[in-house]
Amino acid sequence: MLYHLNVGSNLGERRDNLMRAVAALARLDEERVCRLSTIVQSTAWGYSSAHDFLNMGVAIASPLDPHTMLSRLHDIERQLGSASHRTPDGHYADRVVDIDIVAIDERVIDTPTLQVPHPHLPERLFFLIPLAQLAPAWRHPVLRLTPQEMIAKLPKI
Numbered sequence: 001m002l003y004h005l006n007v008g009s010n011l012g013e014r015r016d017n018l019m020r021a022v023a024a025l026a027r028l029d030e031e032r033v034c035r036l037s038t039i040v041q042s043t044a045w046g047y048s049s050a051h052d053f054l055n056m057g058v059a060i061a062s063p064l065d066p067h068t069m070l071s072r073l074h075d076i077e078r079q080l081g082s083a084s085h086r087t088p089d090g091h092y093a094d095r096v097v098d099i100d101i102v103a104i105d106e107r108v109i110d111t112p113t114l115q116v117p118h119p120h121l122p123e124r125l126f127f128l129i130p131l132a133q134l135a136p137a138w139r140h141p142v143l144r145l146t147p148q149e150m151i152a153k154l155p156k157i
Contacts, residue, residue, distance in 0.1 A: 002034070003069060004103040004135060005058040006118075006127050010044065010051040011096045017080065018056055021097045024076045025058060034059040037130030045124055047092040057102070057130025066104055070114050073099040102127050106141045117141065122150045 005025070009017035018039065026033045037057035044053060062069060081096040102118045109116040117140055121127050131138065132147035139146055145153070 001062055001064075001066075001104055001107075003060045003062055003101060004131055004138075005060060005073070006055055006100045006102050006130060007058055008053045008055040008098045008100075008126070009096060010049060010053040011094050012081075014054040015039065017097050018054060020080055021076060021099060022056075022058060024079065025060060025099075028062075028072055028076075030064065031060050031062045034061055035134050037133040040126045040129050042126040044092070044094075045120075045126070049094050051094055053126065055126040055130065057127075057134045059134045066101065066107070066109055066114055066116060067111075070101060073101070100127075102131060103135075103138065103140075106139070108141050122153070125151065125154060128154075 007018050007021045022033060022036065025031060039054050039056045042053050042055060043049075044051070064072070077097050077099055100118055101114070101116055102121055104116050107116055118127065121140070122143065122145075128147045128151045132151065136146065136148065140150065143150070
């Protein structure tokens, strides 16, 4: 399976945090980091923060099933010093590292713990720009749009 991940950081040495996350992904059993996007800077999405995010896309080939992969990604986040990405009242929070599964091939997964493609993919430019770099021909399996077509549908700022 080809996983498209998004790694973000808005606390501490953000660029170093991204590189430590990529190194941890490369050390996972059986995974192979295939490609990296450029780094995209963005403001926090879904909450207010004084700290901008740096995000990058990572393509990984892996035989792991999606729920096992998600568990391993959460382990990496914890190892790198990230607490939950939500506050006790459920709002988003600043974090050292956040790793999201954006897409897995053309799979659709909708479980209580994992939704693929990521449900906010069409709304998040910091997901779409890296995905457009790594997989320009990929089509959202439900919307049937490429990353560039989803970017074109976003409101102009």
